[in-house]
Amino acid sequence: MSNGKVAIVTGASSGVGRASAIALAQAGWSVALLARRADLLEETKALCVDPSRVLLVSGDVAREEDVKRLFQATIDAFGRLDMLFNNAGRGHPQVPIEELSLDAFQQVINVNLIGTFLCTREAVRIFKSQTPKGGRIINNGSISAYTPRPFSYAYTASKHAVLGLTKTTLLDGRAHNITCTQTVMSPPERGALQPDGSYSREATFDAKHVGESIVHIAALPLDVTVLTFNIM
Template sequence: MAENTHNKVAIITGASSGIGQTTAIALSAAGWRVALFGRREVLLQDTARQCKNETLVVVGDVADEGDVARLFAETINKFGRLDMLFNNAGTGAPALPLEELPLSLFQKVLNTNLIGTFLCTREAVKIFKSQTPQGGRIINNGSISAHTPRPHSAPYTATKHAVSGMTKSTALDGRAFNISCTQIDIGNAHTPMAARLAAGALQPDGSTRPEAMMDQQHVADAVVHIASLPNEVQVLQFMIMATGMPFVGRG
């Protein structure tokens, strides 16, 4: 059975748009108080206006250690505890052959998708271990690419595979402290980042074809459901995608 989530506290990274914004609104409607984190203050404030429950807006970069520490400190200062972290912030790189990929682009994706997940996870675990009652939940935004890549997607695919390792390690190391960790692997949610796939996506056979998409609200609803479970229940991996998406076999 789901727990009573009224007045529980969640941090959502990348909350200014897409899945982060939609999930923040859905969690707030379900009774959560939410801390919204991202780089674009105007868009974060727009998310906050659409939330029904109490919010906190913190502007910063998940790849910046100081910004992340400030996020968690301000959350505890305002709300007094933390029950869930949604490591949602992520980015990709242009679809380039490996031999044409600059190191700077690879590092940018690495810093956001993996380093950011690590920094936020580390701060959340500190709080989860020290608060009473002890424990909490972390949900990592993985990807279908954590299992099977698209063509010319090495930076994104490599980091999402690494997030799978972070998820499993967090679940294992958190077990004794009532800390659970989930990876939600999403395929073709209609977000600003993925909207181009509906127009045409490069397939492994070299063709470019439009792909089936799904409303991002379904992802938000899944996150709300997982977050509502007691920490004694571990959802290690959750995969959600558009039914018509070419995932099995990748086209």
């Protein structure tokens, strides 16, 4: 049964994005999902409890026209927006900075930072103009926003920037009933290069627990602020 609320989830074709879409749908949300691969988005939709309340938009968060198309399609389909989960992100090979190309650096910044900015901008426009106004934004952050791992220049820079964007959105949104959260999650199962030079797997958990956490934060009243949410 629908709860009348609408969410956008980017990077919804796999992992945390897919798990969050499934959890939101289970909780009664209508969801608009964005990812580059339409076939994987279809798989996510099929896993949602009521596919009729799932809108799919294939596109790239780093492309302004794709982001605008996503938000317009969401309003056309559902009439409003209550929550945005800026989940789409990417990393880069862990190499010394002298081996990191400008192209690789820019690709990470484009997805992790520019994509988050573009989606935040469009969400805020809707939140301010709709009735009742307001909404919540959740940004997918990283422990790298606080403690970097070796050779993670672009990724660490992007996640520090997203934390700044989160705090600024929260500050400027208060007068408009808009709030913003940054999640911090455990590393991927494949592990990461460690400060001592070793490469090892680190403890992690099923992505469904992130989805459940997103549902919990999204369901809070807008006068309840969660600046950062650390799940490890």
